[in-house]
Amino acid sequence: MITLDQQIAAIKIIPIITLEHAQDIIPLAKTLIENDLNIAEITFRSNAAVEGIRLLRETHPDMLIGAGTVLNREQAIMAKKAGANFIVSPGFNPNTVIACQEIGIDIIPGVNNPTTVELALEMGLTTLKFFPAEASGGINMLKALLAPYTQVKFIPTGGITQENINDYLAIERVLACGGSWMVEQNLIQEGRWDEIGKRAKAAVNLKK
Ligand code: 3PG
Numbered sequence: 001m002i003t004l005d006q007q008i009a010a011i012k013i014i015p016i017i018t019l020e021h022a023q024d025i026i027p028l029a030k031t032l033i034e035n036d037l038n039i040a041e042i043t044f045r046s047n048a049a050v051e052g053i054r055l056l057r058e059t060h061p062d063m064l065i066g067a068g069t070v071l072n073r074e075q076a077i078m079a080k081k082a083g084a085n086f087i088v089s090p091g092f093n094p095n096t097v098i099a100c101q102e103i104g105i106d107i108i109p110g111v112n113n114p115t116t117v118e119l120a121l122e123m124g125l126t127t128l129k130f131f132p133a134e135a136s137g138g139i140n141m142l143k144a145l146l147a148p149y150t151q152v153k154f155i156p157t158g159g160i161t162q163e164n165i166n167d168y169l170a171i172e173r174v175l176a177c178g179g180s181w182m183v184e185q186n187l188i189q190e191g192r193w194d195e196i197g198k199r200a201k202a203a204v205n206l207k208k
Contacts, residue, residue, distance in 0.1 A: 014066065019052040041088055042065065045069050049067065065084050087105055089110055096109070117145060126152050129156075133177075139171065
């Protein structure tokens, strides 16, 4: 069986989406898939998250779907029921991790210092989101965290752009990068699928 890590590592870019209207996920997913991004993280920063995940799962049974900004057990349960493949949280919340382990869904929690890395390791997690990447010291901090924890793989997120993504992806044990730059909220709200497609294509071409 292909693991979540392997699936994410094969795509390398996770578009992080906040939906105002759940239905926007339909043209948005079409645009992402046309540009070889068969993955989407839909955040719980808006009320449309659960319906957006449900719609995406219904229309794209094979798409890799993450639920982002998951802050508690209730949201993790709703995300799983709606069809998410994995959960992402901005920080390391042991209660959310326990909930995900109990209901049987992978979680990638956010960390940005040695203490939280060790707490995550103790709970059996070795794939972690490095968040907020740029504000936490960027590549220097990431390398400093990778050094002692040889079993950990990171997904840097927060401040990743077309300009810096390749510097992150070049680092060993960086599985992928996450970011909203190609799916900015205002572009979704204005239905600017062409611009989103252009940004997605540019990002995908960079990593080639
Ligand atoms: C997240 O939810 O992980 C971040 O908001 C993504 O960060 P970015 O908006 O700086 O890409």
